[in-house]
Amino acid sequence: MNSYRSLRIALLGAGSVGSQVARLLLEHADELAARVGAPLELVGIGVRDPEAQRDVDLPRELMTSDLATLVAGADIVVELLGGIEPARTLLLDAIAEGADVVTANKALIAAHGPELFDAAAIVGAQVAYEAAVGGAIPIIRPLEQSLAGDRVTRIMGIVNGTTNFILDRMHTEGSSLADALATATELGYAEADPTADIEGFDAASKATILASLAFHTAVPGELVHREGITGVTDAMVEQAERNDRVIKLVAICERMSGDAGDRVSARVHPVSLPATHPLAAVREAKNAIFVTAEAAGDLMFYGAGAGGPETASAVLGDLVSIARRHVLGGPGRAASTHADLRVAPFGDVLARHELALTVADRPGVLAAVAGVFAEQGVSVESVRQDAGETSASLVLGTHTASEARIASVLEALDAHIDVERIDSVIRLID
Numbered sequence: 001m002n003s004y005r006s007l008r009i010a011l012l013g014a015g016s017v018g019s020q021v022a023r024l025l026l027e028h029a030d031e032l033a034a035r036v037g038a039p040l041e042l043v044g045i046g047v048r049d050p051e052a053q054r055d056v057d058l059p060r061e062l063m064t065s066d067l068a069t070l071v072a073g074a075d076i077v078v079e080l081l082g083g084i085e086p087a088r089t090l091l092l093d094a095i096a097e098g099a100d101v102v103t104a105n106k107a108l109i110a111a112h113g114p115e116l117f118d119a120a121a122i123v124g125a126q127v128a129y130e131a132a133v134g135g136a137i138p139i140i141r142p143l144e145q146s147l148a149g150d151r152v153t154r155i156m157g158i159v160n161g162t163t164n165f166i167l168d169r170m171h172t173e174g175s176s177l178a179d180a181l182a183t184a185t186e187l188g189y190a191e192a193d194p195t196a197d198i199e200g201f202d203a204a205s206k207a208t209i210l211a212s213l214a215f216h217t218a219v220p221g222e223l224v225h226r227e228g229i230t231g232v233t234d235a236m237v238e239q240a241e242r243n244d245r246v247i248k249l250v251a252i253c254e255r256m257s258g259d260a261g262d263r264v265s266a267r268v269h270p271v272s273l274p275a276t277h278p279l280a281a282v283r284e285a286k287n288a289i290f291v292t293a294e295a296a297g298d299l300m301f302y303g304a305g306a307g308g309p310e311t312a313s314a315v316l317g318d319l320v321s322i323a324r325r326h327v328l329g330g331p332g333r334a335a336s337t338h339a340d341l342r343v344a345p346f347g348d349v350l351a352r353h354e355l356a357l358t359v360a361d362r363p364g365v366l367a368a369v370a371g372v373f374a375e376q377g378v379s380v381e382s383v384r385q386d387a388g389e390t391s392a393s394l395v396l397g398t399h400t401a402s403e404a405r406i407a408s409v410l411e412a413l414d415a416h417i418d419v420e421r422i423d424s425v426i427r428l429i430d
C-alpha cells in the first residue's frame with residue numbers, strides 16, 4: 001500500500017443500511033485500505049439518537065447527533081438518512097467544503113440530483129448513488145458509463161423490493177397487504193414511511209433517475225405517472241392466478257418516436273404478467289431491470305433490490321471507487337443531461353388491458369359489451385366467460401387501448417349495458 005493519508009469518512013444514518021455500512025467498514029478495514037490505497041477512517045456516525053440500541057453493535061464514541069459538525073471535517077460523506085431534509089442541506093454543505101458524497105437516497109437524487117451534481121461540478125467533487133436504484137444491483141454505472149455510447153430505447157423492471165415482496169406473499173401465501181408489509185418492514189426492506197413503497201413514490205423516484213440517465217434528459221418527477229399497489233385486491237390476485245398470470249409493480253421508461261419527434265415516457269403501475277414472463281419469476285424482495293439499447297440489444301440486471309447488507313454492498317462499491325479517485329486523482333463526475341426530449345403524458349401511452357366484469361345473466365350481453373368497445377375503436381382480442389356465465393374477462397388490444405379511451409368505454413358501458421360490476425381493469429404485459 002502507498003502512504004496516502006487516511007480518508008475521513010462521515011457516515012450519516014445507522015438504520016438498516018447505515019449500520020451494515022458501518023459494520024463492513026470496521027470489519028473489513030484492512031482489506032478496503034488495500035483496495036483503495038489508503039485507510040478509510042470512519043470518523044463518526046450521525047443519528048437522531050446516539051444512545052439507541054441497534055441491530056449491529058457500533059462503537060458508542062462514534063455516534064453523534066451533531067451531523068453538521070461531523071460533515072464539516074470529512075473527505076467523503078456517506079448519506080443514509082433518507083428523505084429530503086436534512087440530507088440535502090448536509091450534502092450541499094459537504095460538497096461546498098470539497099467533500100465527495102455517496103448516497104442511497106433516491107427521493108433526494110430524483111428531486112434534487114441536478115442541484116447536487118451542479119454544486120459538485122463547481123468544486124470538482126464526486127456524487128455517487130449506485131444504491132439509489134436496485135439495491136445491490138449495478139445499474140447506475142452501466143447506464144451512466146457502460147452504455148454511454150449506445151442509444152437506450154426502453155427500460156422495464158421491478159425496482160421496489162418491498163412491493164415485490166408484498167405481491168409475492170399475496171400470490172404465494174394468500175397474505176394480506178398489511179401483514180406482508182409488516183414483514184417487509186421487519187426485514188429492513190421498507191422505507192421509514194412505507195407509504196413511499198406501497199403508493200409507488202419510491203419506484204417513481206427510481207424511474208425518474210433511470211429515465212434521466214438512460215435518455216440523457218431531465219425527467220421531472222411530477223411527469224412520471226405513478227400508481228402503487230394499494231388498489232391491488234385479493235380478488236385481482238385470484239383472477240390473475242386463474243389466468244396463469246402474476247401481478248407485479250413495474251417501472252417502464254421508454255423513448256417514443258412520433259410525428260412530433262421523439263418523446264420519453266416514464267411510468268410506474270401494477271401489471272398482470274403471464275406466469276412464464278421472466279419478471280414473473282422475480283420473487284421476494286428481488287429486483288430485475290431489462291434495458292434495451294439499439295446496439296447492445298437486450299440486457300437484464302437481477303438481484304437483491306432491498307435489504308441492509310445487500311444495499312451496503314453498493315454503497316461500499318461507490319465509496320471504494322470514489323476513495324480510489326481521491327488517492328489517484330482524477331476528474332469528478334460530469335453531469336449527463338444534455339438532450340431535450342419531451343415527456344409524454346401517461347394518457348397517450350398505449351397498452352393492453354384485461355377487464356374483469358360481472359354481467360347480468362342473460363344471452364348476448366357479452367357480445368353487446370364487445371360491441372361497445374368496437375364502436376369506441378378499442379379492439380377486443382379475447383373474451384373469456386367464467387362458469388355460471390355472470391363474470392367474464394376481456395382482453396383489449398395493444399394499439400387501441402390508451403388510458404383515455406378505456407375511460408370513455410367504461411363510461412359508455414355504464415350508460416348502455418347491463419354490467420353489474422367492473423371488478424378490475426389491469427394492464428397486461430406479454
Ligand SMILES: NC(=O)C1=CN([C@@H]2O[C@H](COP(=O)(O)OP(=O)(O)OC[C@H]3O[C@@H](n4cnc5c(N)ncnc54)[C@H](OP(=O)(O)O)[C@@H]3O)[C@@H](O)[C@H]2O)C=CC1
Nearest residue numbers: 013014015016017047048049080081082104105306307311
Ligand atoms: N432499506 C433498504 O433496503 C434500502 C434503503 N435505501 C435508502 O437508504 C437510505 C437509508 O435507508 P434505511 O437504512 O432503510 O433507513 P432507516 O430508516 O432504517 O435509517 C435511517 C437512519 O438515519 C437516521 N436519521 C434519519 N433522519 C435523521 C435526522 N433528521 N437526523 C439524524 N439522524 C437521522 C436514523 O437515526 P435513528 O436511528 O437515531 O433514528 C437512522 O439511523 C434511504 O434513503 C433509503 O431510501 C436504498 C436502497 C435499499
Ligand SMILES: N[C@@H](CC=O)C(=O)O
Nearest residue numbers: 160161162190191306
Ligand atoms: N424501500 C425500498 C428500499 C430499496 O430501495 C425498496 O423496497 O425497494
